[in-house]
Amino acid sequence: MLDSNYFYYTGATLNCDEVRLEELAGTFGTPLYVTSTRSLVDSYNSFEHAFAGLPHFTCYSVKANYNLSVIRTFAELGCGCDVNSGGELFRALQGGVAPEKIIFAGVGKKSEEIAYSLKVGVLMLKAESLSELRAIDRIAGELGKTASVALRINPNVTAETHPYITTGDSKEKFGIDEAELPEVFTLLRQMSNLRLVGLDMHIGSQIFDPEYFVAATVKLLALFNLSKTMGFSVEFLDIGGGFPVTYDPLKPATPIERFAEKLVPMLLPAGVTVIFEPGRYLVANASVLLTRILYKKHNHVGKKFFVVDAGMTELIRPALYQSHHEVQAVTRHDETFVADVVGPICESSDFFARQREIDAAEEGELLAVMSCGAYAAVMSSNYNGRLRPAEVMVNGRDVKLVRKRETLEQLVQNELF
Numbered sequence: 323m324l325d326s327n328y329f330y331y332t333g334a335t336l337n338c339d340e341v342r343l344e345e346l347a348g349t350f351g352t353p354l355y356v357t358s359t360r361s362l363v364d365s366y367n368s369f370e371h372a373f374a375g376l377p378h379f380t381c382y383s384v385k386a387n388y389n390l391s392v393i394r395t396f397a398e399l400g401c402g403c404d405v406n407s408g409g410e411l412f413r414a415l416q417g418g419v420a421p422e423k424i425i426f427a428g429v430g431k432k433s434e435e436i437a438y439s440l441k442v443g444v445l446m447l448k449a450e451s452l453s454e455l456r457a458i459d460r461i462a463g464e465l466g467k468t469a470s471v472a473l474r475i476n477p478n479v480t481a482e483t484h485p486y487i488t489t490g491d492s493k494e495k496f497g498i499d500e501a502e503l504p505e506v507f508t509l510l511r512q513m514s515n516l517r518l519v520g521l522d523m524h525i526g527s528q529i530f531d532p533e534y535f536v537a538a539t540v541k542l543l544a545l546f547n548l549s550k551t552m553g554f555s556v557e558f559l560d561i562g563g564g565f566p567v568t569y570d571p572l573k574p575a576t577p578i579e580r581f582a583e584k585l586v587p588m589l590l591p592a593g594v595t596v597i598f599e600p601g602r603y604l605v606a607n608a609s610v611l612l613t614r615i616l617y618k619k620h621n622h623v624g625k626k627f628f629v630v631d632a633g634m635t636e637l638i639r640p641a642l643y644q645s646h647h648e649v650q651a652v653t654r655h656d657e658t659f660v661a662d663v664v665g666p667i668c669e670s671s672d673f674f675a676r677q678r679e680i681d682a683a684e685e686g687e688l689l690a691v692m693s694c695g696a697y698a699a700v701m702s703s704n705y706n707g708r709l710r711p712a713e714v715m716v717n718g719r720d721v722k723l724v725r726k727r728e729t730l731e732q733l734v735q736n737e738l739f
């Protein structure tokens with residue numbers, strides 16, 4: 323069982339902070355995302371505490387959870403944002419993040435997205451290819467601006483994680499090949515509308531072993547030294563995100579302090595501001611997905627199923643990454659049995675748990691799918707004609723609806739008929 327300060331049982335009842343989850347489901351219906359504001363704040367503070375010994379700037383990677391209220395919670399703490407598209411940039415600005423605290427990533431930025439970010443004045447654009455640098459230079463020239471850019475390098479470090487979330491390997495599309503960098507530095511001098519302010523990397527997500535960060539940072543620092551010998555004065559070294567969280571109590575994440583212990587002494591002598599882009603670390607364990615059991619069924623080979631009212635349209639991670647999420651009964655039972663927890667979508671990949679020991683809850687009762695703060699609500703879809711779920715945030719006893727449930731009308735609103 324994944325117990326935390328924010329989602330815990332009192333007696334047989336699961337709560338978020340000081341509110342019973344049962345009460346939230348009654349008020350807002352299910353499926354429902356429930357986020358603890360205090361958990362967000364505590365994660366941010368623990369991250370900041372771990373890296374306090376290093377001049378740094380933390381940019382929350384909003385792709386993990388871009389609900390405006392989540393963004394605003396971090397913005398109010400002084401955090402910046404890492405965005406990956408014009409849409410995320412718009413969201414970050416709407417969420418109250420100052421443009422000069424926003425960094426813009428993405429392997430395929432369109433001209434209009436580049437122009438948008440230059441007009442609002444983001445801190446930097448992270449370029450991932452020579453062609454993109456040329457595009458940024460051209461667009462900045464057209465706008466009469468100087469673009470601050472960072473070069474995202476591909477350090478060719480294969481971090482051990484799910485293959486879909488490793489990004490620092492030469493087989494992948496991300497970043498500029500380290501071998502190409504000397505040439506890129508030379509060509510940069512001819513791009514008069516660019517100012518090189520940073521070097522950047524992001525080697526993947528949910529990385530348990532700090533040594534992968536160490537190996538990539540060694541390469542980043544070598545390129546930083548090269549940039550100095552070539553006459554550039556880079557102000558920022560961006561280490562990316564990827565710090566791990568615990569989804570499965572049997573596989574606890576490496577504490578953030580273990581990463582800081584390795585990285586702070588390596589980076590301190592560079593004398594620059596280090597940028598971090600944590601996403602998952604800040605939000606994953608701050609939310610649960612509440613879902614109601616529609617039907618219990620079993621078949622002739624003895625398999626048992628809970629069919630619930632949420633599915634892969636609300637949480638695609640188990641289907642996409644074979645990821646583990648704890649599933650807990652909102653009202654505890656003394657008896658348990660082994661079952662699959664499955665959704666209503668017409669796909670066999672539509673499950674939250676397989677052959678898992680679950681409390682013997684009845685039809686109509688609630689289950690909480692845990693650790694649903696990152697890459698969960700943001701990946702929800704309308705497949706099978708589903709309505710994206712509502713989202714609430716809880717702070718102590720205070721409850722706020724931060725995203726309304728979609729309506730049938732919204733399902734067809736953009737179609738011309």
Ligand SMILES: Cc1ncc(COP(=O)(O)O)c(C=O)c1O
Binds near residue numbers: 383603
């Ligand atoms: C460029 C970049 N930065 C940061 C992140 C955040 O990663 P994580 O959520 O693992 O911290 C990602 C995630 O894919 C990313 O692509």
